Amino acid sequence: MSSETQKILTTDGIPLEVSLKKAEKKNKIKAFLLVAPLLFFIVITYIFPIGEMFTRSIDDRMVTNMLPKTFKAMETWDGKELPSEEVFAAFLSDFRLLAEKKEHGKLGQRLNKEKNGFNTILKKLWRKMKNFEEGNAKEQIMEIHKRFRDVKYWQAIKRTAPPYSMAKYLKGMDMYYDEDGKIVQVEEDRRIHRILWLRTLEVAFFVTIFCFLMGYPIAHLLATLPMKYSNLLMICVLLPFWTSLLVRTASWMILLQQQGIVNDFFVWIGLVGDDNRPEMMYNKTGTYVAMTQILLPFMVLPLYSVMKTISPSLMRAGKSLGGTPFVAFWKVYFPLTIPGIGAGCLLVFILAIGYYITPALVGGASGTLISNQIAYHMKATLDWSFASAMGLMLLSGVLVVYWIYNKLVGIDNIKLG
Amino acid sequence: MALPKYTETRYRIWHYSYLVICGFVFFFLIAPLFVIFPLSFNAEEFLVFSDGMKRLDPEAFSLRWYHDMVYGTKNPWGLAAKNSFIIALFATIGSVILGTVAALGLSSRHMPFKGIIMATLISPMIVPLIISGVAIFFFIAKIGLAATHLGIIIAHIVLGTPFVVITVTATLSGFDHSVTRAASSLGSDPVNTFMKITLPLILPGVISGALFAFVTSFDEVVVVLFLAGLDNTTIPIQMWTGLREQLSPTILAVATCLIVLSTLILVTAELLRRRSERIRGINR
Numbered sequence: 001m002s003s004e005t006q007k008i009l010t011t012d013g014i015p016l017e018v019s020l021k022k023a024e025k026k027n028k029i030k031a032f033l034l035v036a037p038l039l040f041f042i043v044i045t046y047i048f049p050i051g052e053m054f055t056r057s058i059d060d061r062m063v064t065n066m067l068p069k070t071f072k073a074m075e076t077w078d079g080k081e082l083p084s085e086e087v088f089a090a091f092l093s094d095f096r097l098l099a100e101k102k103e104h105g106k107l108g109q110r111l112n113k114e115k116n117g118f119n120t121i122l123k124k125l126w127r128k129m130k131n132f133e134e135g136n137a138k139e140q141i142m143e144i145h146k147r148f149r150d151v152k153y154w155q156a157i158k159r160t161a162p163p164y165s166m167a168k169y170l171k172g173m174d175m176y177y178d179e180d181g182k183i184v185q186v187e188e189d190r191r192i193h194r195i196l197w198l199r200t201l202e203v204a205f206f207v208t209i210f211c212f213l214m215g216y217p218i219a220h221l222l223a224t225l226p227m228k229y230s231n232l233l234m235i236c237v238l239l240p241f242w243t244s245l246l247v248r249t250a251s252w253m254i255l256l257q258q259q260g261i262v263n264d265f266f267v268w269i270g271l272v273g274d275d276n277r278p279e280m281m282y283n284k285t286g287t288y289v290a291m292t293q294i295l296l297p298f299m300v301l302p303l304y305s306v307m308k309t310i311s312p313s314l315m316r317a318g319k320s321l322g323g324t325p326f327v328a329f330w331k332v333y334f335p336l337t338i339p340g341i342g343a344g345c346l347l348v349f350i351l352a353i354g355y356y357i358t359p360a361l362v363g364g365a366s367g368t369l370i371s372n373q374i375a376y377h378m379k380a381t382l383d384w385s386f387a388s389a390m391g392l393m394l395l396s397g398v399l400v401v402y403w404i405y406n407k408l409v410g411i412d413n414i415k416l417g
Numbered sequence: 418m419a420l421p422k423y424t425e426t427r428y429r430i431w432h433y434s435y436l437v438i439c440g441f442v443f444f445f446l447i448a449p450l451f452v453i454f455p456l457s458f459n460a461e462e463f464l465v466f467s468d469g470m471k472r473l474d475p476e477a478f479s480l481r482w483y484h485d486m487v488y489g490t491k492n493p494w495g496l497a498a499k500n501s502f503i504i505a506l507f508a509t510i511g512s513v514i515l516g517t518v519a520a521l522g523l524s525s526r527h528m529p530f531k532g533i534i535m536a537t538l539i540s541p542m543i544v545p546l547i548i549s550g551v552a553i554f555f556f557i558a559k560i561g562l563a564a565t566h567l568g569i570i571i572a573h574i575v576l577g578t579p580f581v582v583i584t585v586t587a588t589l590s591g592f593d594h595s596v597t598r599a600a601s602s603l604g605s606d607p608v609n610t611f612m613k614i615t616l617p618l619i620l621p622g623v624i625s626g627a628l629f630a631f632v633t634s635f636d637e638v639v640v641v642l643f644l645a646g647l648d649n650t651t652i653p654i655q656m657w658t659g660l661r662e663q664l665s666p667t668i669l670a671v672a673t674c675l676i677v678l679s680t681l682i683l684v685t686a687e688l689l690r691r692r693s694e695r696i697r698g699i700n701r
Contacts, residue, residue, distance in 0.1 A: 024527065027525070027527035028527045028528070028529050030522075030525075030527070031522045031523075031525035031527045031528040031529075032522065032528065032529060033522070034518050034519060034521050034522025034525075035518075035519045035522035035523055035528070035534060035538075036522075037515055037518060037519070038515040038516065038518065038519035038538060038578060038582070039519070039534060039537065039538065041515060041574070041575075041578075042537060042538055042540070042541070042575065042578070043537070044556075045553065045556050045571060045572075045575050046540065046541055046549070046552060046553065046556070046575050047537065047540070048556070049552035049553060049555045049556040050544075050548070050552045052552070052555050052556075053548075053551060053552055053555065056555070214442045214445070215442075217435060217438055217439050217442065218439050218442045218443060221435075221436075221439045233443060235447075235683070236443045236446050236447040237446060238683050238686075238687070239447065239450065239676075239679065239680065239683055240446055240447065240449075240450060241683075242632060242679040242680075242682050242683045242686070243450060243675065243676055243679040244635075244636045244652075244653065244656075244672075244675045244679065245636055245638070245653075246636070246638065246653055246656040246657060246660065246672075247450075247453065247656075247672040247675050247676060247679075248449060248450070249660065250453065250656065250660055250664070250668060250669070250672055251449040251450060251452050251453050251672070252449060253660065253664060254452055254453070254456065254464050254664070254669075255449060255452055257464070257465075259465045260465065261452065261465075261466070293445060293446060293449060296442075296445075296446060297446075325428055350543065350545065351545075353545060354544075354545020354546055354547050354548065356546065356547050356639055357638055357639065357657070360661075361657075361660050361661065371545065371547040374547050374548075374551065375547060375550075375639075375642070378550075378551060378554070378643060379642070379643070384551075384555075387551055388551060391547065391548045391551050391552075392548075394545060394547075394548060395544060395545070395548050398543075398544065398545060402543070
């Protein structure tokens, strides 16, 4: 029936439906064009480089590019017995090219990581190959050293063929490929990265807990006090929030030093002896104290903005229905603040897990976190692919936290004070 | 917060201990900032209160570290302050323009793929800074702008735009779109409408976004540490180096100046927030 009714037309004679759709599409394009410059900018300067971090972290093309003919010849090799003459000849010609470019040393070092003893035999090959006769490469190479007759060394070369490798990620978890290509853990006393990961998690977790325990009461006070008092107290939260991170770190360095005010105070109240002042900086205590103070505003502000919307009459209703103040708080008020708790804890945890400046300054050796390690590899060792790998491992951890948060609370609830 | 007369003693005790706890937390938050202030006037070279200072002896106080900050030999602070202000200024301008325009699009109800685009745009804010630092460094180094002001400015625009996008979209969420339609129906073109109608109304949001962007850039050290050369040193870099090597009182003089600056920013931000709430009629 409806199909029989005449379609409504606009003044131009186009059906209204079509005209509206057209207008809608035009609006969509308009809105998108406004967003496009920033989107384009962020994708180019930020999203792509994060992708580049990934390719950099798995990039292992060095040997692949050094021995192209060898790997081509190895394609048909089953990897169980010694390779054929063809492979040996290809290897020799690749190696000669490298020697001309003086890059054979690099190959030796890289292959030595794969299988111990490679460097020596390649050096020997380099010295002897000038006297090689044309053809019969396999026999001549095998003559040089018995290791060339060992199939394991050829298997090691084959393992480096793929242009990518997960080795950097394994290193970040204190594991590596052993000589047989199996994944093994490094010795117990050298598992530094695992300690750092655990310590980062531990610090982020406890800083979040401390911030919550300290932030909840004051956010509640700020939200329930009359405006003229709360505005004044709000300054105590906002001034540190707007103050430079380095300034706040500097003040903690002054406070916590051995001759500092906190220690003076402890001596004065007789908690510790003057000759026995505790070391509060350059260890985990310093990291905890400074990070808690620095991140506390990020807990208070979301909590406050949620608490502000809770009507005080709800608590009165709870009490008038027979609940004690504690019951009324726990059953009525607390559940309503959960979005704020979620947002605050998420913010503090994410900020804490990637913290770098404060731990580096007040943390000392036992207070350094995974970000310090990333910065160290970026600036000192210049092992950028390893820094990228660890950065992405950290990022995936953060994304998991976001995902959980989104499931529990919803990501739209983040507010900036 | 006065308690009713009929409150039982145990709740009374609980209430007062709650106030004491809050007092401690507020003290913990604000007190560290006030340590720097008197110590920056220390006449001596040590970072502890000298006996003279404890007696409030005027001899024990001096402005020598402020003098050193401004006129000291081989003094890095002048250059650092100049660089910091230039970089923060341009980074703020870039962030505000890109962020405001994008926020206008994002708050249109016709915007397609709003969720995913919003997530992309604010990702620099929610990804740990060290990771952003590594990624942005790779980009800036690839286009050959490492150790230039422009490179650092671009990096800071990336980090600053999320704040502008968030504050301006928040302001626009209470925005009455019928006023722009009224302007159009009276014959105004879109640019004119934006400049004369929309912008004045969302200005508080834009300025508070700009403040966030400015502070982000002015206080940023992780990315600059990767990117800066000797000529691009900034105040945070100098403070970082100073704090790592030797805590000199000059740093405290600089820190005091920074606290004064952040107080100014705080006051501006608060005034703007109140004005914005009044305009949007959320005056509680």
